[in-house]
Amino acid sequence: MSSSVDWQAAVRRAGSLAPPGPAGTPAELRALVQVLRRAAREAPEHVGEITGLTAAAEQVREVPVFVVDRPRWSQANVEMFSRLTDGLLPATVVPGSSRMAAEEMGVVLAVLSTKVLGQFDPFTDDRGRLLLVAPNVRKIERELNLDAMDFRLWVCLHEQTHAVQFAAAPWLAEHLGERMRRLVGRVSDTTDGAARLGRALRGIVEAVSSAVAGTPASERPDELGGPLVDAFLDEEERAELAEIVAVMSLLEGHADVVMDEVGPARLPSVRHIRAAFDKRRDGTSTGDVVLRRVLGMDAKVAQYRNGAGFVRAVVAQVGHDGLNAVWTSPEALPTAAEVADPAAWVRRIHG
Template identity: 45%
Template sequence: MQVIDWDLAVSTGVRLVRPGPQVSREEARHAVSELRRLSREAEGHVQEFARIDGAAEPEAATIVDRPGWIRANVDGFRVVLEPLTERMNARRSQIPAIVGAVGSRVTGVEVGAVLAFLATRVLGQYELFLPPDPSGRAPTGRLTLVAPNIVNTERELGVNPRDFRLWVCLHEETHRVQFTGVSWLREYVRSQMTEFLLASDLDLGTLLDRMRAASDAVADAIKGGEGNLIDAIQTPEQKEILDRLTAVMTLVEGHGDYVMDAVGPAVVPSVAEIRSRFQHRREGGSRFDKTLRRLLGIDLKMKQYAEGAAFVRKVVAEAGIDGFNRVWGSPATLPTHAEIREPERWISRVLHAPELPAANGHI
């Protein structure tokens, strides 16, 4: 039994996604070639500054268009949702076949529509969850850049294309270094996501309650409220897990923003102009765009960048980059949500306390 009709999600997303900016064949070839080259250049800059040892050997980024990003993310979602799919299959007899079949198709269309919206906005990402490679030779993660979105954004901002492309690569390369250099981090995020999914209430009555809550969230977001689907469909247990997940993702996103701006002045001459214009763009958009961002929790992600970067800046100012890197020692040294907002609490707990035992592996 499928939770989501993945083929339908892909076909819906690819059908609905808007085409990218108009570029000549030569411009497209140049953009792809330069992004691959700059992704390799960014690795050296990030490694030298971030001082996280043990990262995997770098590979040039995978460059995709908008439909390619949709397909890649569906592959990742299938891996992430596998534990929930297995549980649903174990409980197949409790769910009428027609409900399962119709539900998976409805959800497939919904996921496809969301991915079509996001596929026009995402510049790049480090894909944590890839389908397993039977040979065991493929990397467990992949740095992916969405070329048409990068070209479209640099045009909208009116910034130097080479500088902007390297700036984006610095952020995404930081994530590759984080998740391959900190040996336990990927598995920690995966286990928290699995725990979140398996904390779902799957009985029909509860699912109907969640659907009503989701409808209320949509109505609230349209009216300009703070409602979002993430909050609406959670159980109390899931809220606790999500707090931990949000804290670690706020850390890694903020660290990515901090590194891209800290490295920037030496290798991206126009970094101050890029940051200023990009920040203004993050905060803009039509009313429809803002409603969707709020509903999907994207505004929460924007807040993560700011709060996480402020945490990193404060700790680095207090203890230097090596002191900050104590954060990667083990899950016990990760900041909580409250500590991200008040870095002094993390500094007191971790930096001014006896050294906590590290997780297996090293940083």
């Protein structure tokens, strides 16, 4: 018996399907890479000044930075998935099923590889690694007519905030990875595959129907990973995922708040970038809306907004120093209920 996913086949399929991105002269592309690397080196200092996590920001200077294309981003994520699920996925007993799973993963990664601007991967080693997807950065700054220098630093501020978070909480990667592994283990160690598949298919149909009908996407905290993911989980698994999503909402919302607090003195066009970028996140075409809902990308947008709301409310009450209590231990992380009720977290942690 072999692994239930042919990881290398997934890498090949994602690489073959992903479009290359906008063209440029060799000099333009070299300049893009150089500016992104420089922005990645500059960003931690700003993050430290805003958050007060100066010691963690100093550590982030040692985090390796990779400016990648879309296939390499997919490859890096396959490496991360295989590492997180090592020993958890059942061995395949049906000929060809591992290749089929790889093909499906490759298709999804190819789509996502055209959307992601950057990603901090905390699971690779003790320091983690930062990935910046150059063609996507170039594509968005052109489409939205953004100041390229400002936008590239703005992207790096978000991703390097994640690096600072994990440096400030050296226990966080293991804690989050273990919770993910526990959930994957529960889902894979079941015998009700047919029932799960039926729920997932119904979820897809509902997502497509609502998108075509123009029904607004929900941002309720109980809608965790989009209809495809939610329909596939039982009640206990949904509760486990809710707590993982609470942590992810904190991380994403915190990064969103920090990248905007740099302010116009350092990033003159920051307000224009935020307005244009939020409008883009909302999507316009029916096809785009359908895809985002089926893949759970609407849920990802909700994470940004709910998490940012939590962070802003906490900072308004106790400042960034008070918020930084979340990085002290797993017990200090907000629960799913507290993300929706920031005052409850402040009462529990600060009295």
